[in-house]
Amino acid sequence: MSSIELVGLTKRFGDLIAVKDLDLMIEDKEFVAILGPSGCGKTTTMNMIAGIEHPTAGQVLFDGVEVQNVSARRRGVGFVFQNYAIFTHISVYKNLSFGLEVTGVPAGEIERRVADMAKLVRLTHRLEWRSSRLNVNELQRLALGRSAILGPQIFLLDEPLSNLDAAFRAEMRTELKHLQHQLQQTMVYVTHDQLEAMSMADHIAIMDLGVLQQFGTPLEVYNKPANLFVANFMGSPSMNLLPCRITDEGGEVVLDFGAGGRLMVEDESLLALCKKAARQDLVYGVRPENVTLRRGEKEGRGLSLGVNFVERIGARSIVHLGETDHEIKVLEGNQSPTKVGETLDAVAHAGASHLFDAQTGVAIR
Amino acid sequence: MGTEAAAAVEGKAKPRTLDQQRKRLGLYMTLPAQLLLLFIVAFPLVMQLYVSLTLWSPLDGEDWYYAYKSFTWFYNYIDLVTNERLWDAIGRTVLIMAVVVPVEFLIGFGLATLFVDSFPGKRIFYSILIMPMMIVPAVAGYMFFMIFQSNGPLNQLLGIDTVWLGSPNLAMIAVMVADIWQWTPLMFLILLAGILGVPEDQLKAATLLGASWGQKFVRIVLPRMKTVIVIALVIRAVESFKLFDLMFIMTKGGPGVATETISVWIFKLTFNDLDWSYVAAIGLSILIALSVFAIIGLTVMARASKRMNADVVD
Numbered sequence: 001m002s003s004i005e006l007v008g009l010t011k012r013f014g015d016l017i018a019v020k021d022l023d024l025m026i027e028d029k030e031f032v033a034i035l036g037p038s039g040c041g042k043t044t045t046m047n048m049i050a051g052i053e054h055p056t057a058g059q060v061l062f063d064g065v066e067v068q069n070v071s072a073r074r075r076g077v078g079f080v081f082q083n084y085a086i087f088t089h090i091s092v093y094k095n096l097s098f099g100l101e102v103t104g105v106p107a108g109e110i111e112r113r114v115a116d117m118a119k120l121v122r123l124t125h126r127l128e129w130r131s132s133r134l135n136v137n138e139l140q141r142l143a144l145g146r147s148a149i150l151g152p153q154i155f156l157l158d159e160p161l162s163n164l165d166a167a168f169r170a171e172m173r174t175e176l177k178h179l180q181h182q183l184q185q186t187m188v189y190v191t192h193d194q195l196e197a198m199s200m201a202d203h204i205a206i207m208d209l210g211v212l213q214q215f216g217t218p219l220e221v222y223n224k225p226a227n228l229f230v231a232n233f234m235g236s237p238s239m240n241l242l243p244c245r246i247t248d249e250g251g252e253v254v255l256d257f258g259a260g261g262r263l264m265v266e267d268e269s270l271l272a273l274c275k276k277a278a279r280q281d282l283v284y285g286v287r288p289e290n291v292t293l294r295r296g297e298k299e300g301r302g303l304s305l306g307v308n309f310v311e312r313i314g315a316r317s318i319v320h321l322g323e324t325d326h327e328i329k330v331l332e333g334n335q336s337p338t339k340v341g342e343t344l345d346a347v348a349h350a351g352a353s354h355l356f357d358a359q360t361g362v363a364i365r
Numbered sequence: 366m367g368t369e370a371a372a373a374v375e376g377k378a379k380p381r382t383l384d385q386q387r388k389r390l391g392l393y394m395t396l397p398a399q400l401l402l403l404f405i406v407a408f409p410l411v412m413q414l415y416v417s418l419t420l421w422s423p424l425d426g427e428d429w430y431y432a433y434k435s436f437t438w439f440y441n442y443i444d445l446v447t448n449e450r451l452w453d454a455i456g457r458t459v460l461i462m463a464v465v466v467p468v469e470f471l472i473g474f475g476l477a478t479l480f481v482d483s484f485p486g487k488r489i490f491y492s493i494l495i496m497p498m499m500i501v502p503a504v505a506g507y508m509f510f511m512i513f514q515s516n517g518p519l520n521q522l523l524g525i526d527t528v529w530l531g532s533p534n535l536a537m538i539a540v541m542v543a544d545i546w547q548w549t550p551l552m553f554l555i556l557l558a559g560i561l562g563v564p565e566d567q568l569k570a571a572t573l574l575g576a577s578w579g580q581k582f583v584r585i586v587l588p589r590m591k592t593v594i595v596i597a598l599v600i601r602a603v604e605s606f607k608l609f610d611l612m613f614i615m616t617k618g619g620p621g622v623a624t625e626t627i628s629v630w631i632f633k634l635t636f637n638d639l640d641w642s643y644v645a646a647i648g649l650s651i652l653i654a655l656s657v658f659a660i661i662g663l664t665v666m667a668r669a670s671k672r673m674n675a676d677v678v679d
Contacts, residue, residue: 052569072572079573085566089588098584099574150574 002063002153002186003028004049009058011044011210018044020210022058026188026203031180033189033201037233041210042190043082046156049188051075062154078147078155078185082162084139086146088132092123095131095142099150113149120179121145137168144176148183155180155187161196173199194234198222206230228361231285231354237318240291240328242284243358246274255284260326261303270353273364281358288331290352293319293338297345303328307342321346417441417645424639432642441646450622450630451647457537458626462605465544469601470594472545473552477560478582480553498550506614509543513615533623536616540624543611548604552597559593560586595666606655627651 004026011019019041026032034042047053049060051072060067067075087095096117100110118124121141126134134142140160147155160176161169177200180187191197197204198218206213206221206229214226225231231239244263245256253265253274263284265271294302305321305328317336321328321344328346332338355364412429418439421432445451476494480487497505512519513529520526529535563586571581587594609628612618618625618633625633627647634644 050573052573072569073575073577075573076575077573079570081566081570083566085564085570087567087571087585089585098571098576102571102574102576102580102584146570146574 004154004186004188005059005061005064006045006049007059007061009045009048009060010056011041011048011053012056017210019048019055022207022210022212024205024212024215026186028063028186029184031177031187031189031200031202033191033197033204034207035191035194035197035204035233036207036213037192039209040207042192042207043158044210045207046158046188046190049154050077050079050156076150076152076154078150078152080143080147080155080157080160082159084143084160084163086131086134086139086142088130090131091127092118092129092131092134092142093127095146096123096127096149098146103150117145117149120148120182136163137165137172140164140172144179148179151183153185155183155185157187157189159191160189161191162193169196176200194236198234206233208233224363224365225285225354226363228283228285228356228363231356231363235287237288237329237331239285239287239354241356242326242328244282244284245280246277246282247280255282257284257303257326260305260322263303264301266301267348267350267353269351270348270355273353273355276364277355277357279357279359282364283356283358283361285354285356286328286348286352288318288329290349291328291330291346292349293321293330293332293344294347295344297347302345302347304343304345307338307340307344309340310336310338312336413645413649416642417649419642421642422639423641435642441643442650444643445646445650450625451627453622454625454627454630457624458606458608458628461537461541461544461608461626462602465541465548465605466598466601468541468545469549469552470556470598472549473597474556476549476553477557480557481560495550495554497547498554500547502547502610503614505543505547506611509539509546509611510615513539530616531620533620536620536624540608540612540615543615544605544608547611548601552601555593555597555600556590559590559597562593563589592670599662603655 004024006022006024009019009022009024010017022041022045034045036042044053048055051067051070055068062075087098090098093114096114097110100113105113114127115124118127121144123138123142123145126138131139131142140163143160157176161172164172173196176189189197189201201218203215204218204221205215208229214221214230216224221230222234225234225239228241232241242257242260244258244260247254247256253271255263255265255274257263265274297304303322303326305326308320308322308327311318311320312334315334317332317334317338319330319332319336319338321330330346338344356362357364416429416432418436418441419432420435420437420440421427421429425435427434480491500508510530511517514520515526515528515531519529527535529539567585568581571585576584607628608626609632612624612626612629613632616624618629622630631644631647634640634647
């Protein structure tokens with residue numbers, strides 16, 4: 001049993017606010033990813049959970065018990081550093097046994113548990129090596145094993161995969177998830193890689209500039225972004241976001257994209273969103289995979305745009321259309337017949353449109 | 366055929382490749398410096414060896430190259446080995462080294478650990494701490510000479526009238542205190558650099574694995590600082606062996622010869638007794654002895670570092 005609750009957590013470094021008033025509830029045995037660009041406060045948040053950093057304000061609770069006054073040494077939190085922080089001056093064995101030795105576990109038990117952990121992280125054949133000799137993939141597994149051997153209920157990982165080569169990263173993703181199931185731990189995982197967050201986490205907390213932007217399941221944050229930042233950050237290629245004005249033309253709701261054209265709103269879900277809009281200035285959003293390109297569509301049914309270029313990335317093709325302030329991307333299949341210079345009508349799928357308040361950036365729901 | 370042979374001969378005559386030419390150029394360019402170095406190092410050494418085998422003194426009224434007139438083979442060296450004053454001076458020098466180096470190391474290391482984390486006024490304390498090192502040893506010596514006077518500030522402060530510099534044991538202690546005061550900052554600086562070189566992440570990782578401050582120190586900081594510690598100790602050991610300024614100004618080796626270190630004794634022989642052939646013998650002997658120690662020390666260090674960098678550890 002180990003849930004983590006953050007209440008009004010704030011951290012200042014001089015004038016800089018690294019984390020601002022963060023509330024977050026991480027349930028027992030959950031895998032939560034904290035996702036955000038560099039400098040968004042995700043590592044600081046993690047350090048405060050671990051006790052390496054002291055919050056300026058707010059609380060950290062494990063199982064409902066405040067732990068701000070418990071030293072990092074006694075919190076019993078497993079932590080994997082981005083650069084692994086392996087003790088390179090001693091052997092792999094000594095690295096694994098470090099936590100057990102300093103906490104006074106009897107010698108016989110240390111030997112047994114190190115052997116077990118070495119097997120789990122596949123380092124049995126490396127135990128006698130000086131750890132500085134390991135390659136980066138082995139270092140990663142050693143860092144995991146060194147923390148996991150103490151059986152922490154809470155495991156924090158700070159960008160653990162960012163140093164790995166691409167092939168091993170995919171493998172490690174599966175392995176981490178598997179390890180979490182085996183060890184039955186609450187895991188918090190800091191990353192700037194949305195693919196890692198999407199593929200592993202039960203819930204994703206997206207942060208920017210020290211502020212929590214959205215907390216939800218991977219599909220939630222992908223399908224229902226709470227604001228422009230999340231909409232733009234999640235997904236690759238990212239969501240098409242076009243500034244527009246909402247107008248009423250003889251009972252018909254019309255979105256005016258300026259030079260990008262005009263769109264008669266017929267989609268019922270979008271119509272409902274339009275009615276909720278408090279202001280005229282909006283940002284219209286649609287994911288590239290939710291747009292179809294058509295020829296000879298009726299005026300106002302879609303946006304008529306010129307094709308700038310077609311990126312063929314293997315399984316998919318990304319078609320770029322339009323001019324700077326209303327440029328959109330559309331995902332098409334591998335055999336897309338679209339050619340540069342064509343003028344096509346981009347039509348959003350029903351129910352796939354998003355509207356954001358242009359001023360606050362908040363999604364209209 | 367003839368032209369070919371001529372070409373071959375010509376080829377043999379100038380076998381120089383570009384690389385060889387460059388090397389030769391390098392030799393020419395550094396030749397003046399090398400000659401100068403030869404003159405500075407080799408010439409005095411040979412001269413010293415020559416003079417040390419004679420009984421020559423500037424009082425003889427002859428130039429040094431006529432020293433062969435009083436050639437005595439190893440008389441100076443034999444006399445030296447049986448001279449108690451030498452062994453006493455060596456004993457005192459080693460005693461000073463054995464006391465001040467460990468004390469300076471412990472205080473310096475202690476201070477260095479305090480300066481790892483930041484605290485208010487750290488910069489000011491830091492500047493104050495390293496200041497003694499910046500003071501000219503002769504000035505520091507004079508300062509302590511004043512402090513330890515019978516009617517000096519120390520006695521006044523303590524309300525006693527101990528004769529510090531006049532009694533053999535207390536004079537030794539006074540000089541040691543002065544040396545510790547002056548050279549602990551160097552130890553502090555070197556060790557602080559070493560401590561700051563220990564990766565912070567590893568210390569954090571150790572904390573999170575449950576290690577206490579002491580455990581982190583013993584298991585991570587100390588092993589990682591091994592080289593720095595050895596360097597700091599060696600530097601100070603060598604320097605304290607050469608201790609002169611403080612001692613000369615504070616006690617002149619006195620009372621009597623009670624605080625005479627090797628350097629002080631050599632100074633007296635040179636400038637009071639003008640017994641230069643004897644001084645040459647002492648200097649050469651010490652050079653040889655120290656070289657032997659240095660070679661042993663370096664070999665031990667090289668072996669240790671080889672063991673440290675070995676791939677497999679036990």
